[in-house]
Amino acid sequence: AQKVTQAQTEISVVEKEDVTLDCVYETRDTTYYLFWYKQPPSGELVFLIRRNSFDEQNEISGRYSWNFQKSTSSFNFTITASQVVDSAVYFCALSGNNAGNMLTFGGGTRLMVKP
Amino acid sequence: DAGVIQSPRHEVTEMGQEVTLRCKPISGHDYLFWYRQTMMRGLELLIYFNNNVPIDDSGMPEDRFSAKMPNASFSTLKIQPSEPRDSAVYFCASSPTMGYTNEKLFFGSGTQLSVL
Numbered sequence: 001a002q003k004v005t006q007a008q009t010e011i012s013v014v015e016k017e018d019v020t021l022d023c024v025y026e027t028r029d030t031t032y033y034l035f036w037y038k039q040p041p042s043g044e045l046v047f048l049i050r051r052n053s054f055d056e057q058n059e060i061s062g063r064y065s066w067n068f069q070k071s072t073s074s075f076n077f078t079i080t081a082s083q084v085v086d087s088a089v090y091f092c093a094l095s096g097n098n099a100g101n102m103l104t105f106g107g108g109t110r111l112m113v114k115p
Numbered sequence: 116d117a118g119v120i121q122s123p124r125h126e127v128t129e130m131g132q133e134v135t136l137r138c139k140p141i142s143g144h145d146y147l148f149w150y151r152q153t154m155m156r157g158l159e160l161l162i163y164f165n166n167n168v169p170i171d172d173s174g175m176p177e178d179r180f181s182a183k184m185p186n187a188s189f190s191t192l193k194i195q196p197s198e199p200r201d202s203a204v205y206f207c208a209s210s211p212t213m214g215y216t217n218e219k220l221f222f223g224s225g226t227q228l229s230v231l
Contacts, residue, residue: 044224044225091158100217101220
């Protein structure tokens with residue numbers, strides 16, 4: 001069975017603060033993929049990143065960065081210098097190599113960035 | 116490409132009525148997924164298809180729910196009879212098969228269902 005846990009249900013920060021969203025996963029698959037999606041107030045689900053289990057290099061994309069630590073089964077997401085437009089619900093998700101492209105989602109973290 | 120297209124965007128119906136949600140996946144994608152989003156349960160997978168064949172329907176809550184994919188460009192999710200607890204946002208998503216990797220899902224805009 002696969003499981004994704006996002007312990008932070010809601011985070012509130014002031015604009016320009018850095019914020020880290022935690023994600024912990026469980027899987028028995030030896031090969032798997034981790035994802036982050038953003039759901040802004042408009043409701044659509046926007047893909048942010050995909051990572052495979054063999055690539056533990058951290059990734060940076062503009063103000064976004066991701067830290068994958070296989071030893072602790074975590075895939076955390078950091079937003080540097082947060083902006084009001086970052087306000088959204090962020091979902092971490094897992095896809096095992098024996099389940100097609102099926103995603104198991106965490107419960108989501110609602111991020112509120114105040115001006 | 117227009118992306119994954121879902122219709123209707125909003126559906127309000129009365130308890131006991133039949134509801135049909137529709138989805139057109141991205142052309143060339145061979146996986147199609149139906150997810151439901153509620154405050155209590157988050158995003159949960161209902162069913163997914165590969166090459167129009169249902170692969171895993173273990174997430175379908177009960178016999179009132181059924182899903183079909185008659186061809187590669189169309190899928191429906193039907194609830195009959197509908198109940199107030201079915202109120203949720205229903206997302207359709209599609210993805211391609213690319214070698215041996217697991218690809219990202221492309222989501223539609225969702226159908227907001229309200230059962231009164």
